[in-house]
Amino acid sequence: MGFILAARFLILGSLIALPAHAAPELKKPPYWASISAGKARTRTGPGRNYPAIWLYQRRGLPVRVIETFPAWRKIEDPDGAQGWVMSNLLTDDRTAIVRGGMQALRKQPGLESRVTFQVEEGAVGHISKCTAGWCRFEVDGKGGYIETAHLWGVGRGEVIE
Template sequence: MRLATWLVLSIVALGLAVPVAAQRKPPYWVSIEVDKAHLRSGPGRNYPAIWLYKRRDLPLKVLDVYGEWRKVEDPGGTQGWMLRNFLDEKRTAIVVGGVTELRSAPQLDAHINWRAEPGVVGAISKCTDNWCRFDVGGRTGYIEQSHIWGVEPGEVLR
C-alpha cells in the first residue's frame, strides 16, 4: 500500500477531520483571517517577508500549495507565500474600478441600497448570473461580479 493511501485511510479510521482548505486543489479563493499577515518570497519562515498585510478579510487567490504554505495572489497582482493558519475559508471580495451600486435585487433596474467605493471589502454569497450578494458590515445588496475581485467570472456560490 502506498504511503499516501495509508495516511488517508489512517486519518479516516481515526476519525480525524481534515480541513477543507487542506483538501482543495488550486486555484481557489480565501481571505485573510488575522489582523497582520506576512507575505513571503518562498514557502517558509526563512524566506524574507515581501509584504505585510494589515487588512483582515482581504480576498486572496490561492495558486499553489506546499505543506502548510499557500502561494497566493492579492487584488493588485502581487504573489507570494502565506502560512495557511493566516487564511480563512470565508469568501470575500473587494470593489474594483469606480464607485458601484449595491442593489436590492440582482438586476440593473433594482433599487440602489448603497454605493461602494473601490477598496471596500465585503463578504460575498449567493453568486449567480454574474451577480453576488455583497455584505459590508450589515449593509447588503447585490453587486455585479465585474465590479469586484474575489470571484471567478460567472462563478456560482450558494
C-alpha cells in the first residue's frame, strides 16, 4: 500500500513539474503581425467588456503588436491608431503597406535594376527576402523588390529570409 501511494505522489509531482516550454510561448513585443480575419474589431482594453473603437475590414493589413495580455494584443496600425484585438484575429504572416506615393517594384534589389511594375500608395502585399534596405513585395500575383523606406510593416535594418 505504501509503495502505491508513493508511486502516485511521484506521478503527480512529475505532472506538476512540466517544463516551461509545454505552455504556448508569447512573442515579446514589439513585433509585426497582420490581420487574418475579414473583420477585426479593436477595443479600448483587453476584453469584450471594453467598448469597441474601430472595425478593420482589410485582411492582411500589417500591424505592430505593442503589448500582450493572455488572449489579446494591443496593436498599432499604419496610421498610428492603437487598440486591443483578440489574438486569434492576427497572423504571423508578414505583410507591408506602401507609403510615399506610387513606387517602383524592381526585378532585383537595387536602383539600377529594371522596373517590373508600379504599386500605388496604400497597396498591401506579402514581404519576404528583406535585407540591405530592400524587400521582395508581392501583391495580386505580381512581385518585385521595393526599398524598405517605402514600406510600413518592416523594421529598419530588419532581415527576413
